[in-house]
Amino acid sequence: MNMKPDFLDAAGIQADESTIRLLEKAEAACRMQFEKIAETRLFNQAKILRAFREQHVSYAHLQGSTGYGYGDIGRDTLERVFAQVLGTEEAIVRPQVMSGTHALALAFSGMLRPGQKLVYISGKPYDTLEEVIGIRDSEGSLAEYGVLYGQVDLLSDGSFDKDGICAALRDPTVHVAAIQRSRGYAWRPSLTVESINDVIAFVRSIRPDVKVLVDNCYGEFVEKEEPRADILVGSLIKNPGGGIAPTGGYIAGTKDCVERVSYRLSAPGLGREIGSYVAGYSPFYQGLFLAPRTVADSLRVAVLASHLFADLGYDVLPEPQEPIRADIIQSIRFSSADRLVAFCQGVQAGAPIDAFVTPEPWEMPGYEHCVIMAAGTFVQGSSIEMSADAPLCEPYIAYLQGALTYDHGKLALVVALEELRKKNLLHI
Numbered sequence: 554m555n556m557k558p559d560f561l562d563a564a565g566i567q568a569d570e571s572t573i574r575l576l577e578k579a580e581a582a583c584r585m586q587f588e589k590i591a592e593t594r595l596f597n598q599a600k601i602l603r604a605f606r607e608q609h610v611s612y613a614h615l616q617g618s619t620g621y622g623y624g625d626i627g628r629d630t631l632e633r634v635f636a637q638v639l640g641t642e643e644a645i646v647r648p649q650v651m652s653g654t655h656a657l658a659l660a661f662s663g664m665l666r667p668g669q670k671l672v673y674i675s676g677k678p679y680d681t682l683e684e685v686i687g688i689r690d691s692e693g694s695l696a697e698y699g700v701l702y703g704q705v706d707l708l709s710d711g712s713f714d715k716d717g718i719c720a721a722l723r724d725p726t727v728h729v730a731a732i733q734r735s736r737g738y739a740w741r742p743s744l745t746v747e748s749i750n751d752v753i754a755f756v757r758s759i760r761p762d763v764k765v766l767v768d769n770c771y772g773e774f775v776e777k778e779e780p781r782a783d784i785l786v787g788s789l790i791k792n793p794g795g796g797i798a799p800t801g802g803y804i805a806g807t808k809d810c811v812e813r814v815s816y817r818l819s820a821p822g823l824g825r826e827i828g829s830y831v832a833g834y835s836p837f838y839q840g841l842f843l844a845p846r847t848v849a850d851s852l853r854v855a856v857l858a859s860h861l862f863a864d865l866g867y868d869v870l871p872e873p874q875e876p877i878r879a880d881i882i883q884s885i886r887f888s889s890a891d892r893l894v895a896f897c898q899g900v901q902a903g904a905p906i907d908a909f910v911t912p913e914p915w916e917m918p919g920y921e922h923c924v925i926m927a928a929g930t931f932v933q934g935s936s937i938e939m940s941a942d943a944p945l946c947e948p949y950i951a952y953l954q955g956a957l958t959y960d961h962g963k964l965a966l967v968v969a970l971e972e973l974r975k976k977n978l979l980h981i
């Protein structure tokens with residue numbers, strides 16, 4: 554019985570019979586993982602509901618403020634809700650934090666003083682941070698202010714190099730150890746909360762004075778708990794904004810660390826006391842509330858894509874049956890620029906916004922290689938919405954992430970497969 558599903562007709566998508574069979578087979582193979590994702594979603598929704606109830610969130614908190622924003626209860630309550638959900642003492646959660654990179658730059662410059670050293674213990678950090686830190690020369694970097702940098706790479710199996718970390722921590726100037734939970738643009742597994750907590754305990758056993766920072770981007774609500782770091786940093790146009798927050802970032806952690814960072818956020822002496830947002834906080838509360846569902850749907854799309862492209866013979870990471878995912882990203886190795894570009898263009902063609910435009914590789918600020926980005930999103934650059942991006946370099950890996958709904962992700966994947974087929978790049 555080869556019935557063409559009517560949803561493809563409804564979408565006006567012409568899909569080949571073989572694509573439909575591939576999709577049905579892949580979807581059937583996802584069942585077990587989908588159940589586990591649903592369990593985590595419920596747990597995180599429960600945790601978030603509890604925080605809203607215990608922090609007495611009310612209608613008044615959804616409203617904005619003006620000017621200095623003294624006594625802005627919407628802002629302050631949002632920060633308490635985030636702190637409770639993330640399991641930290643305090644949090645900065647602001648629309649004035651412009652991106653994940655900005656949040657990380659604030660955190661580092663708040664934590665580090667001239668002559669002190671930052672050590673990344675999960676290998677090379679995300680591309681945009683190279684200029685923040687000064688790994689690549691750049692004006693205004695931490696290096697210009699006399700902050701030192703060191704790095705301990707992960708071992709070849711993707712685990713932490715404890716001997717290397719131990720050696721690096723012997724340097725008394727080390728003040729912050731940083732861990733990136735997600736893979737960034739690297740072919741490596743993301744780090745599980747368990748492995749991060751384990752290495753945090755290890756760092757503390759050697760150097761209790763060193764602060765551990767976790768770049769939590771793409772990781773929030775993928776597992777039941779967040780890492781137990783001194784500082785957690787993330788973006789609101791990724792997971793914790795639920796696809797609803799229009800902008801913003803967070804820096805959460807111990808009272809002491811958050812306070813230090815707050816003096817970079819605004820100014821010394823002012824800290825978190827100021828900062829208004831006239832448009833109101835409703836989308837930040839609502840986005841956080843919806844985040845477990847958005848993250849779960851993103852994960853389901855990632856799992857589906859993993860099955861689909863593994864079936865087509867591509868290398869994928871995580872692999873289809875990987876039991877633990879630590880972030881929402883699905884990497885697909887296309888091994889040719891043609892296929893990579895066609896895939897990203899297909900994801901764009903399957904988007905609700907700007908489906909009719911064709912993305913091309915370009916020199917994006919902050920990135921070393923040309924990058925192609927499929928981002929047909931409601932919020933510009935949002936990557937909790939379905940998006941795919943890739944640096945144009947060997948071995949031509951696409952990083953796929955997000956989806957506001959599973960159904961959209963599934964439809965967009967069909968469009969992407971058909972885009973490859975049209976260009977004669979798909980062989981089922």
Ligand SMILES: *Cc1c(COP(=O)(O)O)cnc(C)c1O
Nearest residue numbers: 652653654679735768770771788
């Ligand atoms: C996205 C991301 C960043 C930077 O966030 P932007 O909002 O793009 O500036 C930093 N680290 C990781 C791991 C990320 O995924």
